[in-house]
Structure formats: structure tokens, C-alpha cells
Amino acid sequence: QVQLVESGGGLVQAGGSLRLSCAASGRSFSSYHMGWFRQAPGKERMFVAAIRNSGTTYYTNFVKGRFTISRDNAKNTVYLQMNNLKPEDTAVYYCAATLGMTITYDYGYKNWGQGTQVTVSS
Numbered sequence: 246q247v248q249l250v251e252s253g254g255g256l257v258q259a260g261g262s263l264r265l266s267c268a269a270s271g272r273s274f275s276s277y278h279m280g281w282f283r284q285a286p287g288k289e290r291m292f293v294a295a296i297r298n299s300g301t302t303y304y305t306n307f308v309k310g311r312f313t314i315s316r317d318n319a320k321n322t323v324y325l326q327m328n329n330l331k332p333e334d335t336a337v338y339y340c341a342a343t344l345g346m347t348i349t350y351d352y353g354y355k356n357w358g359q360g361t362q363v364t365v366s367s
Contacts (some may be wrong), residue, residue, distance in 0.1 A: 247271035247356050249340045252363030257330055261365075265325040267340030267358055275318040275338070277356075278348045281325045291300075294325060295348040303349055308334075317361035330365045340342050 253265040259267040267279070280295035294314040296305045302314050323340060340358040347353025 247274065247277060247342050248355060249358035251338065251340045251341060253356040253359040254338060254363045256364045256366065259330060259332055259365055259367050261330050262326070262332060263342075263363060265327065265338055265361060265363070267323045267325075268336065269321045269323070269342065269344075274321040275343040277344060279316060279323040279353060280341045280343070280348050281314060281323075282339045282341060282351055284339070284360075285336040289334075290351055292349050292351070293338070296298045297348065327363070330363075332365045332367045334363060335365050336363060337361065350355075 248270040250268045257263050260316050276280055278297045281293040283293050284290040290350040292305050294312055295312045296316050311329045316323045339360045342356040343352035343354045345353050
């Protein structure tokens with residue numbers, strides 16, 4: 246089991262950038278696959294990006310070319326670099342960890358952070 250804490254959210258104008266961080270506490274962080282999800286008011290939680298313990302990355306089509314997921318195992322941290330932000334990116338962003346194979350759906354994860362708010366103004 247791993248505990249996750251997101252940070253880096255805030256208010257930014259459209260076209261701006263933001264970097265989210267997810268700090269993990271627990272054993273064997275390097276063995277976990279990590280994912281980012283987001284949930285806007287009144288909408289379902291959706292997949293954003295994921296990175297396997299091998300370093301392989303996955304993105305939803307809505308953020309390809311704009312967002313980059315990365316990890317620093319020495320710091321037990323996963324990042325989400327968000328560039329060219331759009332108002333539709335506004336949501337609470339959640340970090341999640343799993344040892345399983347399913348990483349692009351929320352049911353594949355057992356460990357979740359508390360979320361961090363990202364608001365993009367037009």
C-alpha cells in the first residue's frame with residue numbers, strides 16, 4: 246500500500262502551463278504503475294495519463310501533445326507537466342498507483358491521492 250499526495254494545482258490562464266506533483270510514501274514505489282485522472286463538476290472521472298514502472302507512457306487523446314507524465318523514482322514522485330492549458334482542462338486532478346496491469350481505467354487502481362484543483366480561465 247502507498248499513500249499519495251498531489252500538489253501544484255492552481256489558477257492559470259488559457260495557454261499557460263502548470264506542473265502537478267504526486268508524492269508517494271510507502272515501499273517499492275518504483276514497482277508501481279502510476280496514473281493521473283481528472284474529474285470536472287458533474288462529470289465522470291476520466292483517464293488523463295499513466296506511466297508504467299518500466300517508463301512506458303500512455304495518454305488520452307484530449308491531452309496528447311500538451312501533457313507529459315514522468316516519474317522520479319529516487320524522489321518517489323510522479324509528475325504531470327501540463328502545457329497549453331484550455332478551459333476544458335479545469336478539473337480536480339487525482340494521482341493513483343497500482344501493481345496491476347490495468348492502468349487506463351480507474352477501476353485498475355487501489356491507491357488514490359486527495360486531488361488537486363486545476364482551474365483554467367479563458
